Amino acid sequence: MNEKQALQDVENVLRDYISAVLENKFGQEWVTKCGLPEDRIKKWGEKLEVEKKKQRYSTCDPRIIYYSDFYDLGNILGKNWELFKSAFGEKKELDVFLGILENCRNSNAHGRELLSYQKHLAIGIAGEIRNRITKFRSMEETGESYFPRLESVHDNYGNSWKIGESAVVRTKTVLRVGDILEFIVSATDPQGERLEYIIWGKDWQDSSNLQLELTNRYVSLDTSILIVIRSKREFHASIDGTDDSMMFKYQVLPPLTSQLARV
Numbered sequence: 001m002n003e004k005q006a007l008q009d010v011e012n013v014l015r016d017y018i019s020a021v022l023e024n025k026f027g028q029e030w031v032t033k034c035g036l037p038e039d040r041i042k043k044w045g046e047k048l049e050v051e052k053k054k055q056r057y058s059t060c061d062p063r064i065i066y067y068s069d070f071y072d073l074g075n076i077l078g079k080n081w082e083l084f085k086s087a088f089g090e091k092k093e094l095d096v097f098l099g100i101l102e103n104c105r106n107s108n109a110h111g112r113e114l115l116s117y118q119k120h121l122a123i124g125i126a127g128e129i130r131n132r133i134t135k136f137r138s139m140e141e142t143g144e145s146y147f148p149r150l151e152s153v154h155d156n157y158g159n160s161w162k163i164g165e166s167a168v169v170r171t172k173t174v175l176r177v178g179d180i181l182e183f184i185v186s187a188t189d190p191q192g193e194r195l196e197y198i199i200w201g202k203d204w205q206d207s208s209n210l211q212l213e214l215t216n217r218y219v220s221l222d223t224s225i226l227i228v229i230r231s232k233r234e235f236h237a238s239i240d241g242t243d244d245s246m247m248f249k250y251q252v253l254p255p256l257t258s259q260l261a262r263v
């Protein structure tokens with residue numbers, strides 16, 4: 001992993017985790033209760049509207065926190081520290097970590113190449129923060145900080161799942177035989193080892209980018225696509241030898257008549 005990917009991943013994991021915790025505490029209106037001034041939230045909304053106009057013929061992420069700035073995330077954590085301290089530990093230490101990551105992120109954003117030690121520092125700190133979140137979630141769910149956990153899953157049609165949401169996402173996407181589904185999976189192992197990924201029914205792979213071409217067997221008004229991860233260790237969270245999973249549901253229709261005629 002390079003430092004740019006590490007910075008992007010930890011930023012998005014923080015967004016997902018913050019929104020999950022605050023939504024659990026405050027409900028759907030958590031954004032207005034996160035502790036930030038109204039003008040900051042307004043800025044997020046303006047960025048979202050700009051992105052919608054840019055992506056007129058595709059999809060953009062509708063979650064407003066994805067249009068926050070990195071320093072907003074640190075401010076939200078500070079304003080709601082009692083809700084987050086069990087996962088992150090010492091606030092002063094986290095503040096130092098976030099400050100270093102923000103400096104690295106700003107350098108990248110302005111086209112300034114990081115020095116070698118800065119790249120390693122960014123990757124290390126990003127991994128440490130993600131690992132703390134995963135360990136805390138694993139402890140809450142299983143009593144042990146041992147098993148890997150999914151952080152987020154995004155498909156190529158604008159559907160997404162994140163930490164804290166139901167493990168089943170019922171999309172409104174209608175697909176046809178021959179369409180391609182692509183998934184970008186983010187997951188972390190508390191032990192720091194490499195993970196394996198799979199769309200259930202296919203083969204395990206080391207890459208977190210998964211792809212599936214829809215065939216006739218997927219035709220249904222309620223097609224389930226299961227995304228699964230596992231470590232390469234002997235023991236797993238589930239007796240089927242897997243560690244975490246989530247599911248997207250789609251409508252998959254037969255090929256168009258014109259497509260059938262060409263076959």
